[in-house]
Amino acid sequence: MKHLFDFRQIALFVFGLVLFAGCDEKLDEMNINPYGIEPSNANPNLLMPTVLSSAAQDYVGLGYNDLAGAVQHTQKNGWYSGHNYYDWTNKNWTGWYDILRTNELMIRRGEDLENEFFQGIGLTMKSFVFGNIADLWGDAPYTDALKGDQGGEEFQYPQFDSQEVIYDGVISDLQQAVQILGSASSDGVTSGNDLYYGGNTQNWQRFANSLLLRYYMRLSEKKPDVARAGVEAIYSSGIYIEDPSQDATLDYTGGANDQWLSRHVRLNPDDFQRYQACQTFIDQLTGTNDPRLPVWFDSVRVQWVADESLDVAAEEFIRANGEPLSVETYPYDDFVELYSDVKFTRHYNPNLADYNDDLYVGLPPAITVPESYNGNPSPGQGTQNQHVSQLAHIYSTEGSPGDILKARIISAAEVSFIFAEAALKGWNVGDAEAHYNRAxxxxxxxxxxxxxxEDFISQPEVSFNNTLEQIMEQKWVASWTAAAESYADFRRTGFPDLEAGPLSPQPEVAIRFQYGNDEYNNNSASIQAALDGLEVTQYSGNFGADSQWSKPWLYQGTNVPF
Known part of the structure; x- marks a missing residue:
């Protein structure tokens, strides 16, 4: 019986091997996708919208999330550690490199098809994405990046290039893009898939040159001769974005992946209520009677009114047109709609309490318990604070809210501010005041x-005073929802003069992202050189070199922003 049992076991084992081998062959056949398209046959028209939409969405995501907190456009009253306190530990750049891989395939297919349009916009978008990576992290994989399909360990685990090398590469690629786009045709291009310019090669050339202006100005302190020659040449050419109709933007589409509205605001009321105006920004806007203030922010729902006759710090009820209300204690959205023409107030005794009684009130940067600020009667993360300004209603409107809400990559206003700064330096680009006013x-x-x-520009606080500080302040205001650029300007110039709040880990605003866990886990040998290239400052803290307060190459040897 024992021999029979052994024989049966062996027979079953052999049968299993045969069966497994047969299944394995069948699985190989089943894993071949008969509908798959080889990369060598990919249509660049179908790659283009993925690149353009992803890049714009990621950029505007920076512009109203953590970097909006860093430049003090906004603060949050819920889930706020990254936004308010620079808690940026281990930021991965996976999404940016995903865009770059798709974009690289688009460039290759443009070369294969001898289509200059796809080559030119591919180089432009490559420069835009790599520029953002260098801006935010510093050194990064560049020369050996995007070559994983070529095999070899040097491409699987690419070395980091210096921030300087990346910036030089960005400028070189943009120069090439401008040249290519100058003779490119839109033949063979599906205009509807060009989400920025509908296949208009002239506007793409303007876009590429405008990005060049941005990065020449980045290098204006480190490589002033290169920057000056580049800016003057572009100004002389006249090929740059000079009207808002030429801005590089992605329209609001109503899709589930739209950053500013659908995913983060319109379909999530709690998230909408987390975004509050920052008092730094409110002070700037109210101090200059800026007409953009009510476009971007709502007034407080209930305004404090000083009343020294009170024998308590504050009333526990609100008033409608001065009369105490007994129907509702605090007006939430549905209640306010019933009284759209009513002025809601709440009285307090300024001798017993310290409240901000302005019509527009922001959260001070990096404060303790922001959800309770200014006497909020119903504190809680993400709850309505009737005494602090939120985003304007256009940012929570169902359906398309109109043409002004777009993911804006670069604008005519930014270009004019760049020329204003360049003119202030004495470069041959026209008159600084004219550019400033135009911006x-x-x-x-x-x-x-x-x-x-006319009314705005005539105010003493706004009328041109021939200072870099004023140019940068107004450029900072104009960068609303595109805070990545004002963040770069702040680190480069020290303007506007931002002060970190009391809960910031350091007394200065953070200046970079830390490298992500993916790099530490999978490319640790290459990252070391990047860490060695960072300048540890007095604010780097316990993080060592890879700190939000360590200086990459662009700021080394300077005293800005600290």
Missing amino acids: IEQSLETWNRADAY
């Missing part, structure tokens, strides 16, 4: 406030 006019036009230009 403000373009920004107001972008936000449907062009009719307020």
Whole structure:
């Protein structure tokens, strides 16, 4: 019986091997996708919208999330550690490199098809994405990046290039893009898939040159001769974004992946209520009677009124047009709609309590318990604070809210501010005041406030005073929802003069992202050189070199922003 049992076991084992081998062959056949397209046959028209939409969405995501907190456009009253306190530990750049891989395939297919349009926009978008990576992290894989399909360990685990090398590469690629786009045709291009310009090669050339202006100005302190020659040449050419209609933007589409509205605001009321105005920004806007203020922010739902006759710090009820209400204690959205023409107030005794009784009130940066600020009667993460300004209602409107809400990559206003700064340096680009005034006019036009230009520009606080500080302050205002650029300007110039709040781990605003866990886990040998290239500062803290307060190459040897 024992021998029979052994024989049966062996027979079953052999049968299993045969069966497994047969199944394995069948699985190989089943894993071949008969509908799959080889990369060598990919249509660049179908790659283009993925690149353009992803890049714009990621950029505007930076512009109203953590970097909006860093430049103090906004603060959050819930889930706020990254936004308010620079808690940026281990930021991965996977999404940016995903865009770059798709974009690289688009460039290759453009070369295969001898189509200059796809080559030119591919180089432009490659520069835009790599520029952002260098801006935010510093050194990064560049020369050996995007070559994983070529095999070899040097491509699987690419070395980091210095921030300087990346910036030089960005400028070189943009110069090439401008040249290619100058003779490119849109033949063979599906215009609807070009989400920025509908296949208009001239606007793409303007876009590429405008990005060049951005990165020449980045290098204006490190490589002033290169920057000056580049900016002057582009100004002389006249090929740059000079009207808001030429801005590089992605329209609001109503899709589930739209950053600013659908995913983060419109379909999530709690998230909408987390975004509050920052008091730093409110002070700037109210101090200059900026007509863009009500476009971007709502007034407080209930305004404090000083009343020294009270024998308590504050009333526990609100008033409608001065009369105490007994129907509701605090007006939430549905209640406010019933009284759309009513002025809601709440009285307090300024001798017993310290509240901000302005019509527009922001959260101070990096404060303790922001959800309770200014006497919020119903504190809690993400709850309505009737005494602090939130985003304007256009950011929570169902359906398409109109043409002014777009993911804006670069604008005519930014270009004019760049020329204003360049003129202030003495470069041959025209008159600084004319460029400054034009930049403000373009920004107001972008936000449907062009009719307020004359009154706004005539104010003493706004009228040109020939200082870099004023140019940077107004550029910072105009960068609303594109905070990545004002963040770069702040680190490069020290303006606007931002002060870190009391809960910031360091007394200065953070200046970079830390490298992500993916790099430490999978490319640790290569990352070391990047860490060695960072300048540890007095604010780097316990993080060592890879700190939000360590200086990459661009700021080394300077005293800005600290």
